[in-house]
């Protein structure tokens with residue numbers, strides 16, 4: 123049987139390959155890196171966070187973004203140099219403010235469903251990914267911020283999330299290592315954290331055991347449509363000059379920030395913009411540092427910083443959103459605020475062994491992923507998950523696999539809320 127081609131071996135590509143493989147489809151995954159999960163799915167914030175499902179399409183985000191433009195250490199940074207890609211994305215982002223409410227509720231529903239799907243995959247395949255099910259705690263330093271958060275909480279609860287307000291005393295009981303002065307917070311006991319890279323690599327190994335073929339070091343240069351949904355994949359092996367060609371029964375685009383380029387090739391518009399973020403992984407190499415680092419995951423709304431405790435000896439701190447094209451340089455002035463924040467909140471954590479990383483969030487203007495069929499037969503997408511790819515991928519993989527199944531078995535009802 124001709125395989126289905128999955129383009130990209132990040133979290134979305136590998137979960138898609140898995141969902142297709144367990145439905146009995148032969149699958150080939152192509153990726154330009156030597157291993158799975160080497161780009162945005164490498165060292166993200168680690169949060170499986172239905173509590174972070176609020177979309178950013180609000181007038182206040184735009185105003186805050188403009189205010190922050192002059193500050194080099196701001197959580198959100200915009201390179202003012204114009205490009206058609208950036209401007210078209212911004213215009214669509216503003217138009218989507220009208221759908222803030224329903225898009226937030228839709229995202230939280232999807233996130234709740236996704237957590238269960240992801241835990242199911244990990245259980246079935248015995249994947250250790252430093253999962254911690256201690257919940258996620260948001261904190262706020264003043265009353266204004268807390269009151270705004272109450273309105274968001276109403277929407278999250280409407281989407282089915284169990285999440286409640288906590289006092290400063292309760293904050294300290296939930297996470298005793300926090301040293302700051304807080305007005306209040308919200309706690310989501312059902313949210314979790316884990317290492318996206320470990321999970322994706324573990325699931326890729328499980329896929330391979332189930333017969334999925336991975337073609338690594340393979341840059342896909344073109345996808346040529348054939349008849350009846352079939353496609354020909356043109357790819358070039360790293361370090362070699364010649365282009366190879368392989369046939370696919372259908373193609374699923376899971377190429378992260380590369381998806382816009384493939385969509386244009388296939389007659390679709392998927393306006394993914396690369397929104398840059400940074401993380402630091404703090405190595406907790408003494409018993410004192412381990413005791414001083416939090417077990418519960420934190421989300422500091424004012425600085426947009428998230429944290430995850432990965433196993434005993436790693437503490438991940440992530441944040442910032444930069445609109446600066448495909449640039450992945452690790453800038454010291456963007457890393458330093460993450461280090462400073464860690465020192466301020468957790469003074470006992472040593473920050474002399476810190477590994478810095480940057481990644482590009484594949485973000486669509488309405489902040490909902492593109493999941494389902496493309497315009498042409500045999501073309502599918504599972505991409506554009508933005509700041510929530512780790513959180514949502516368990517559910518979107520199921521949705522796209524169902525879309526493939528529905529297309530190959532006409533008449534099958536597939537209830538796909540996000541399908542194109």
Ligand SMILES: Cc1cc2nc3c(=O)[nH]c(=O)nc-3n(C[C@H](O)[C@H](O)[C@H](O)COP(=O)(O)OP(=O)(O)OC[C@H]3O[C@@H](n4cnc5c(N)ncnc54)[C@H](O)[C@@H]3O)c2cc1C
Pocket residue numbers: 129130131132133134135152153154155158159160161162163164165166167168169170171340341342343376377378379380381397398399400401428440441480481482483484505506507508509510511512513514
């Ligand atoms: C700083 C930061 C913190 C984050 N924190 C969180 C968090 O706490 N929780 C959460 O849910 N999400 C978080 N995210 C978002 C999440 O990490 C992403 O949404 C997710 O990793 C995207 O996965 P992906 O598979 O779409 O893309 P990727 O992981 O980038 O995978 C795409 C793959 O496609 C391949 N590819 C692209 N073009 C080609 C080509 N031409 N040929 C061959 N291969 C190609 C690439 O090599 C890559 O491996 C964070 C992101 C960042 C940057």
